[in-house]
Amino acid sequence: MADPTRRVIAAPAGRLFPLPALAAVCLAACGPGYPAPPETARVPVVDTLHGVAFTDDYRWLEDQESAETRAWIAEQNAYAEQIVGEAPLRAELEGRLRELMDVPGAIFPRRAGEYEYFSFRKPGREVGAIYRRPAPPPPEDGRRGGPIDPEGEFEVVVDPLDLRPDGTTSVDIQDFSPDGRLMLYAIRDGGRDEREFRVRDLEGGEDLPDRLPTYLYGNISFDPEGDGFYYSRRSRETGARIRYHRLGTDREEDEELFGEGHGPERFVNFSLGGDGRWLVYTVQHGWARTDVYLHDLRSGATPTPLVVGAPARFSTRFVEDELFLLTNLDAPRNRLLAVDPESPDPDPAAWREVLPEADDLLTGYRLIDGQIYADYLHNVSSRIVRYDMDGTRTGEIPVPEHHVATLREWGEGRALLTLTSLLTPSHIVEIDLETMGIEPWLPSEVPFDGSEYEVRQVWYTSADGTEAPMYVAHRRGLEPGGSAPTLLYGYGGFNVNLLPRFDARAAVWMERGGVYAIATLRGGGEFGEEWHRDGMLENKPNVFADFIAAAEWLIDNGYTNPERLAIRGGSNGGLLVGSALTKRPDLFRAVFCGFPDLDMVRFYQFTHANNMPALLEYGNAAVAEEFEVLRTFSPYQNVRDGVDYPAVMLTQGDLDTRVPPLQARKMTARLQAASTSGLPVILDYDPRAGHAGGRTFSRNVRNTAMELAFLLQQLGVSEYEPGS
Numbered sequence: 124m125a126d127p128t129r130r131v132i133a134a135p136a137g138r139l140f141p142l143p144a145l146a147a148v149c150l151a152a153c154g155p156g157y158p159a160p161p162e163t164a165r166v167p168v169v170d171t172l173h174g175v176a177f178t179d180d181y182r183w184l185e186d187q188e189s190a191e192t193r194a195w196i197a198e199q200n201a202y203a204e205q206i207v208g209e210a211p212l213r214a215e216l217e218g219r220l221r222e223l224m225d226v227p228g229a230i231f232p233r234r235a236g237e238y239e240y241f242s243f244r245k246p247g248r249e250v251g252a253i254y255r256r257p258a259p260p261p262p263e264d265g266r267r268g269g270p271i272d273p274e275g276e277f278e279v280v281v282d283p284l285d286l287r288p289d290g291t292t293s294v295d296i297q298d299f300s301p302d303g304r305l306m307l308y309a310i311r312d313g314g315r316d317e318r319e320f321r322v323r324d325l326e327g328g329e330d331l332p333d334r335l336p337t338y339l340y341g342n343i344s345f346d347p348e349g350d351g352f353y354y355s356r357r358s359r360e361t362g363a364r365i366r367y368h369r370l371g372t373d374r375e376e377d378e379e380l381f382g383e384g385h386g387p388e389r390f391v392n393f394s395l396g397g398d399g400r401w402l403v404y405t406v407q408h409g410w411a412r413t414d415v416y417l418h419d420l421r422s423g424a425t426p427t428p429l430v431v432g433a434p435a436r437f438s439t440r441f442v443e444d445e446l447f448l449l450t451n452l453d454a455p456r457n458r459l460l461a462v463d464p465e466s467p468d469p470d471p472a473a474w475r476e477v478l479p480e481a482d483d484l485l486t487g488y489r490l491i492d493g494q495i496y497a498d499y500l501h502n503v504s505s506r507i508v509r510y511d512m513d514g515t516r517t518g519e520i521p522v523p524e525h526h527v528a529t530l531r532e533w534g535e536g537r538a539l540l541t542l543t544s545l546l547t548p549s550h551i552v553e554i555d556l557e558t559m560g561i562e563p564w565l566p567s568e569v570p571f572d573g574s575e576y577e578v579r580q581v582w583y584t585s586a587d588g589t590e591a592p593m594y595v596a597h598r599r600g601l602e603p604g605g606s607a608p609t610l611l612y613g614y615g616g617f618n619v620n621l622l623p624r625f626d627a628r629a630a631v632w633m634e635r636g637g638v639y640a641i642a643t644l645r646g647g648g649e650f651g652e653e654w655h656r657d658g659m660l661e662n663k664p665n666v667f668a669d670f671i672a673a674a675e676w677l678i679d680n681g682y683t684n685p686e687r688l689a690i691r692g693g694s695n696g697g698l699l700v701g702s703a704l705t706k707r708p709d710l711f712r713a714v715f716c717g718f719p720d721l722d723m724v725r726f727y728q729f730t731h732a733n734n735m736p737a738l739l740e741y742g743n744a745a746v747a748e749e750f751e752v753l754r755t756f757s758p759y760q761n762v763r764d765g766v767d768y769p770a771v772m773l774t775q776g777d778l779d780t781r782v783p784p785l786q787a788r789k790m791t792a793r794l795q796a797a798s799t800s801g802l803p804v805i806l807d808y809d810p811r812a813g814h815a816g817g818r819t820f821s822r823n824v825r826n827t828a829m830e831l832a833f834l835l836q837q838l839g840v841s842e843y844e845p846g847s
Contacts, residue, residue: 157803158205161198163792164191170725173747177724177760181792185785187777192788196808199791203772203805207833212841216631217828223627224824226568227273229541229551231531233296234258236303236325240280242296245273249290249819253281253308255325266534270551270565281308281323290819291811300349305331307343307352313778314813316733320354322370333370339733341392347399353380355392359730363391365404381418381426388735396441401464402426403439403446409739410618411656413437415448417464429467435652436618442490447477449487454480455651459488459497477514484651486620491532492556496520498530500620502580503592503649507540509556521559525578525594527622530554539564545596545623545639546573571630575599578623583676586668589645589657593673594623595682597638603681608637608838609688611674615644615666616695617740618655628827635840638682642673644699659740661752667702674703674710686712689834693717694782694814697773701758701790704769708800713770713837715830718779718814721786723757724750729783759786762793767800770837772830776812784808802837 165180186192207213225246232239239258244251254277262268283292297307297320304326310319320335320343335343341355341363351370357363364382368374381404382391390407402418404426413436418426430437435452445461452460452471459478460471468474478485483499483506490496494517499506505528507520520540522528529541536556543549548569553562578596585591601607610632614621621641629639643649646658646666658666674690677683688711692700697719704714720726720741726734727743742749754760762768771794775787791806798804807829811817818826835841 157801158202160202160795160804161195163195163795165796172724172744173750175750175754179789180796181789184788184792187785195792196788196806196810199806200808203807203829206803206805207829207836210832210836210841212835213828213832216831216835217824219631219634220627220824220827220831222570223630224827225820226570228549229565230271230273232256232271233299234303235299235306238303238325240296240299240306241271242294243273244820249821250283250293252279252283253294253296254278255280262534266537280306280325283310286310287312289811291817293816298344298352300345301347302349305345305349307345310337311815311817312337313811314776314815314817315778315780316813316815317780322352331370333368333374335368335374341390342394344395347395353393353395353402355382357387357391359387359733359735362386362389365391365393365402381416386735387730388738390736394439394441396446397444397464401441401446403441405437405439407436407736409736411436411652411659411739415439417446417467419464427467429462429469430471433471445475448474449485451652455653456480456483457485457651459485459495477512478510479514484649486648489530489532491530491538492536496530496538498528500622500649503594503620503622503643504580505622518559520554521561525580525623527624543625544573545578545594545625545629545641546576548573548625569625569627571625576633581676581680583642583673585645585665585672587665589665589669591645591669591673592643593676594641595638595677596629596640597633598636601638605678605681605684606687607683608632608635608835608840609640609677609683610637610834611640611642611670611677611688611690612696613642613644613670613673613690613692613699614696615646615658615669615699616663617646617737618648618652619695620648628831631831635835637835637838637840638677640673640677642670644669644673660742660749663741663752664756666699667706667756670699670703671707671710674707678710685710687838689713689715689838691715691717691830691834693719695720697721697782697787698723698758702756702761704771705758705761705763706756708766708768711769713772713802713834715772715774715834716787716790717774717830718776718782718784719758719773719787719790720782721757721790722759723753724760726753729785732779732783733781734783759790759793762790762797764797765799766797768794768798768802768804769800770802770833771804772807772833773805774807774809774812774826774830776809776817778811778813778817781814805833 166183168179168182170177230241232241238255240255242253256277281294283294286292291313293311295309306323317337319337322331322333339357343354345352351368362385365380366377368377394403400421404416406414414431415429415437416426438449440447446464448460451457458480461475483501487498495510497508505522509518526544531539533539538554541551548567550567551565553564577599580592582590632639644666648655690700697716700716701721724744727745742753744750744753773787775784794804
């Protein structure tokens with residue numbers, strides 16, 4: 124596609140930098156008690172897109188490695204620390220968060236050969252590692268045994284601290300060879316999406332020469348004989364390809380099996396089934412369509428399409444001799460179908476319906492003891508219903524109201540149920556699947572007493588009359604008086620279900636007397652595909668309208684007021700709060716905006732990032748009709764000079780290869796220059812962080828404490844104490 128942008132750079136000739144020598148300007152009116160932000164150069168660049176001119180004063184900040192940008196980042200980090208300061212509140216928050224977060228979780232091992240393998244972070248360590256222990260004998264009663272003690276002594280298989288001592292590299296188990304002798308594992312450097320794959324000889328304790336270099340990959344798995352492995356490798360230029368690597372051969376000889384013709388805006392992955400006979404390829408076109416192909420490896424035939432072009436998603440899994448398809452085809456709240464791969468009828472109407480569409484959203488399923496346990500969302504809360512394989516309903520797992528529940532097999536006739544809620548840290552109970560009797564299995568060690576708090580689900584009305592739910596939690600007995608410090612959280616996109624899980628951040632907020640709210644927004648998947656599509660592409664503005672309506676509900680119903688209301692969001696949620704603050708700066712006192720998408724007009728040009736599929740969710744400004752929608756909500760282009768903007772804290776990192784970090788840098792500079800409220804706009808920037816992590820445990824605690832300290836200070840929960 125030809126680039127429809129015409130660019131004019133309006134800047135003086137000669138050397139523009141270094142920054143400190145440039146007179147250009149803090150235009151922000153910095154109020155009493157807050158120091159002015161660092162000066163940021165204005166070097167105007169004028170773009171004309173579809174006949175509309177845009178001036179970008181901070182295009183130079185897109186050059187991440189320039190000396191000027193690095194100096195600017197250092198100054199912004201120092202300014203952020205100066206604004207938040209080292210007040211007692213921050214130290215208290217950090218100490219409390221460490222108590223809540225440095226607790227062991229459940230360990231579910233994978234058996235390979237004579238050992239059980241697992242990866243987790245031991246309490247007190249900065250990063251997780253891969254461990255193993257000799258596999259215990261099977262229990263006589265058929266159960267798999269009790270939980271593994273995380274404080275136990277285990278053999279270290281791979282420790283990322285040996286790869287990088289600062290703790291910003293992570294490792295993950297990917298797969299084991301059928302004989303348990305080899306392990307595929309991933310290495311992630313910092314927070315980037317790209318990974319490296321290695322093969323560990325578990326008997327000798329050394330890596331084989333076979334490895335995949337750092338790149339964008341999908342899934343990876345050994346073949347049934349353990350002679351090699353299949354993998355999905357995705358290029359930002361040409362798209363994803365499925366390949367096969369035979370151990371002991373040169374990687375350049377890897378056979379390409381599928382993917383030709385599918386570009387970088389699509390995800391291409393695979394799964395194995397039928398004892399290794401079948402490869403199932405899925406081509407994901409954004410978050411609203413999936414194509415499915417079958418490849419019979421035994422026959423040597425080329426892949427054949429099963430379903431291509433249908434406006435629906437498909438999630439695949441082999442169950443004995445059938446291919447199960449979880450899909451929203453002709454069923455916005457999803458249903459489960461089965462196909463015979465030996466003679467797949469291309470007409471979906473001929474496929475066997477295992478579970479029909481129900482009133483609640485079907486999100487997944489698992490097979491235990493020859494029965495189907497289906498996961499549903501009922502008004503954003505979990506239900507688990509049991510069926511025979513023919514779809515006959517036979518029971519339901521008891522799940523408390525407003526909880527998130529996950530079931531896993533745990534021996535014959537037994538299962539483990541993990542439960543969590545806004546007020547309940549994750550804990551696990553064991554269920555007798557015949558009687559539905561429940562016994563404790565792994566209580567939570569998180570030191571938080573949820574009985575002191577209450578949560579309820581309310582319904583608010585958006586601008587177009589759509590009703591949506593919102594969870595509201597606070598200390599028990601709180602009487603709405605219009606002034607409670609309130610933190611509103613949302614996401615609204617990519618078919619993501621935002622569920623009421625326990626969050627240490629929310630717990631600390633409520634302990635400080637605050638109200639914590641989670642708004643369900645269109646664009647997510649909580650009520651099915653119609654709900655998702657009502658918040659994507661041309662309907663994306665509905666998401667911001669929903670969020671603003673949720674904030675207004677909290678004010679109108681006496682919980683808070685604009686001076687005591689904060690909002691937070693990350694990634695797509697960063698776009699959410701960025702758009703909300705530019706549309707309604709009068710509605711909020713403080714904003715946390717993490718790892719955000721903010722320049723949606725130029726988003727399609729950021730091809731160096733792993734973001735091309737997102738164009739199918741957001742829209743592509745190179746297309747005139749989609750540009751007209753994007754320009755209405757793109758936060759960076761909608762910042763206006765002379766507006767009283769809220770206090771804003773943005774976070775980002777150099778190694779975010781999914782959401783280009785240049786957006787947070789430019790937005791920080793733009794808001795600092797434009798706002799006349801006197802409230803601070805700060806950027807906390809980590810050179811090792813990215814969308815996929817890259818932070819040690821201590822850094823995570825520090826970041827969360829800094830975020831909460833900033834928001835609480837701005838809402839007046841603690842007296843502002845600026846740093847020196």
